[in-house]
Amino acid sequence: MEHHDEHDLGLAHDLKAMTQLASRRRALGWFAGASGAAMLAACDGGSSGTTSSTSSSGTTTTATPTPTASATATPTPTATSTSSTCVVDPTETNGPYPADGTNTSSGATSNVLTASNVVRSDIRTSFVGSSTTTAAGVQVTLTLTLVNVNAACAPLAGYAIYIWHCDRDGKYSLYDLPAESYLRGVGVTDSNGQVTFTTIFPGCYSGRWPHIHFEVFSSLANATGGRYATLISQLAMPSAACSTVYNNATGYTTSIRNFASVSINSDNVFGDNTSAQIAQQTPVMSGSVAAGYSATAVIGIAR
Structure with a gap:
C-alpha cells in the first residue's frame, strides 16, 4: 500500500490549510487584544492616563494621555514674602538705657512711655523737657510689620511698638545725654500690622553689634x-x-573702629539666636547715604 506523508498532500491542500490557520490567528489575536484591554482597564480602575483600542483591521492605536490630577494642580508657591513666613522673635534684654520705667538714670527713673507726646512717627527730635535738639545722622525710614506666628503670620493691628537706639556717636538720650530725649518713640500698628518711624542710622559703640531696641x-x-x-x-x-554708612557718612568716625572689632555671631545679644531669628531681626534696607535709607522688618509674636 502506498503511504503518503502528511506533509505532502498537494498544493491545493496546503493553500486551504494556510487560509484556515491565518483565520484562526486573526481571531485569536482579536480575542487576546480585547481581553487584554479589558484586564488593563479593570486593573487601572479607570484612572489611567493612557487608553488603548483596536481597530477592525487588528491595528492597535493609543489615545492621547489624560492628565492626572497631580500634573494639573497649581504648584504651591514658595514662601518668599514676610506675610507667608515668620518666626517668633526672641526675647532680648532691654539694655541699660530703655527709659521705660524699669531702671534709673542719675538717681531718677526715666519713663518716656508716660509722656503725652511719646506717640510720634519722627523720633529724631527731643521731646521731653526743654530741649528740641534733633539727632544728626543718615536718615532711616523704618517700617515694622507685627504678625501673629500662630495665625499664618496674620498682621496684628492696634498694637503699640516702642523703639529706641543710640545716636551716631553711640550715646543714648536720657542716660549718656540726660538733657536729650531723641531717638525714642511709640507707634500704633495699622490694619496691615505696620508702623513707620523716621529716625537715623545708629552708631556702633564698643562691644555691641549696631542695633535698635523695641518693645x-x-x-x-x-x-x-x-x-x-x-x-x-x-x-x-x-x-x-x-x-x-560708617565709612562714608559724616559723624560716624568712632563707629568705624568699633564695628571692625565686633561680629554678630559673637555679640552677647544676637550670638545665640538661630539663623532664622537673625534673618528676621535684620531689617531689609535700600537707599544711600545721601538720599537716606528705607528699612523694613517683620516682628513675630505668638498670640
Whole structure:
C-alpha cells in the first residue's frame, strides 16, 4: 500500500490549510487584544492616563494621555514674602538705657512711655523737657510689620511698638545725654500690622553689634502704662549698610573702629539666636547715604 506523508498532500491542500490557520490567528489575536484591554482597564480602575483600542483591521492605536490630577494642580508657591513666613522673635534684654520705667538714670527713673507726646512717627527730635535738639545722622525710614506666628503670620493691628537706639556717636538720650530725649518713640500698628518711624542710622559703640531696641505692647493703653510689654527684643543692623554708612557718612568716625572689632555671631545679644531669628531681626534696607535709607522688618509674636 502506498503511504503518503502528511506533509505532502498537494498544493491545493496546503493553500486551504494556510487560509484556515491565518483565520484562526486573526481571531485569536482579536480575542487576546480585547481581553487584554479589558484586564488593563479593570486593573487601572479607570484612572489611567493612557487608553488603548483596536481597530477592525487588528491595528492597535493609543489615545492621547489624560492628565492626572497631580500634573494639573497649581504648584504651591514658595514662601518668599514676610506675610507667608515668620518666626517668633526672641526675647532680648532691654539694655541699660530703655527709659521705660524699669531702671534709673542719675538717681531718677526715666519713663518716656508716660509722656503725652511719646506717640510720634519722627523720633529724631527731643521731646521731653526743654530741649528740641534733633539727632544728626543718615536718615532711616523704618517700617515694622507685627504678625501673629500662630495665625499664618496674620498682621496684628492696634498694637503699640516702642523703639529706641543710640545716636551716631553711640550715646543714648536720657542716660549718656540726660538733657536729650531723641531717638525714642511709640507707634500704633495699622490694619496691615505696620508702623513707620523716621529716625537715623545708629552708631556702633564698643562691644555691641549696631542695633535698635523695641518693645511690643498689646495696646497703646498698656504701652503708656509701662511695664506691660508682650515682647522686648532688638533689631540687628545689616552689615553691608553699617560698612557703607560708617565709612562714608559724616559723624560716624568712632563707629568705624568699633564695628571692625565686633561680629554678630559673637555679640552677647544676637550670638545665640538661630539663623532664622537673625534673618528676621535684620531689617531689609535700600537707599544711600545721601538720599537716606528705607528699612523694613517683620516682628513675630505668638498670640
